[in-house]
Amino acid sequence: MPDGALPADLDLRARMALELPGGLVEHIDRVVALADTLARHHGLEVPLARLMAQGHDLVRHVPPADLLARAEARGLPIDPVERDAPLLLHGPIGALELRERFGVTDARVFDAIWHHTWGHPDYTPEAWAMFIADKVEPHKVRRWKALRRVHRLALDVSLEAAALLYLDLRLKEAVREGHTVHPLATLTRNYLLRARAEA
Numbered sequence: 001m002p003d004g005a006l007p008a009d010l011d012l013r014a015r016m017a018l019e020l021p022g023g024l025v026e027h028i029d030r031v032v033a034l035a036d037t038l039a040r041h042h043g044l045e046v047p048l049a050r051l052m053a054q055g056h057d058l059v060r061h062v063p064p065a066d067l068l069a070r071a072e073a074r075g076l077p078i079d080p081v082e083r084d085a086p087l088l089l090h091g092p093i094g095a096l097e098l099r100e101r102f103g104v105t106d107a108r109v110f111d112a113i114w115h116h117t118w119g120h121p122d123y124t125p126e127a128w129a130m131f132i133a134d135k136v137e138p139h140k141v142r143r144w145k146a147l148r149r150v151h152r153l154a155l156d157v158s159l160e161a162a163a164l165l166y167l168d169l170r171l172k173e174a175v176r177e178g179h180t181v182h183p184l185a186t187l188t189r190n191y192l193l194r195a196r197a198e199a
């Protein structure tokens with residue numbers, strides 16, 4: 001593959017299916033399909049959004065203690081919230097392993113996957129399409145009906161408006177349940193709030 005070229009998401013799917021559990025492959029398939037729809041709807045780069053979606057959960061099945069060990073072995077900075085819930089590290093570790101083991105070198109894909117749990121103020125529109133698709137794929141909406149509004153906003157208003165509602169819902173849930181909030185959830189939400197105010 002020439003440097004900088006995007007591999008087809010179907011090639012990546014075939015290689016990932018060899019090591020991922022079936023249920024996770026099905027989740028990823030639903031996210032790819034929805035990211036495709038959202039990217040098309042908003043006139044974005046569809047192959048880029050599909051590739052971000054295809055790669056996003058490469059290590060989602062890895063046990064939390066193993067994710068923590070991989071992060072420590074690489075010397076990654078680990079937030080206390082991540083130390084308490086190492087599953088949150090599957091974004092960064094997935095981005096790194098996708099580059100190292102699967103040769104996906106595009107920086108936009110790397111950043112999108114690294115931050116796919118909370119989004120990021122520097123996200124590209126395609127990254128937002130992948131992010132929303134991951135949060136509102138049909139199985140997740142069935143489990144948490146409030147996500148239906150997030151999906152609607154993504155179609156009727158904007159991907160960023162949908163992301164803001166999603167983070168609001170997660171924040172309210174954290175307050176209700178007495179859970180900690182990851183700093184990036186707050187940073188991203190602040191960015192989205194300010195962007196909305198300036199629009």
Ligand SMILES: [Fe+2]
Nearest residue numbers: 056057060116
């Ligand atoms: Fe994930």
Ligand SMILES: [Fe+2]
Nearest residue numbers: 027056057134
């Ligand atoms: Fe996912």
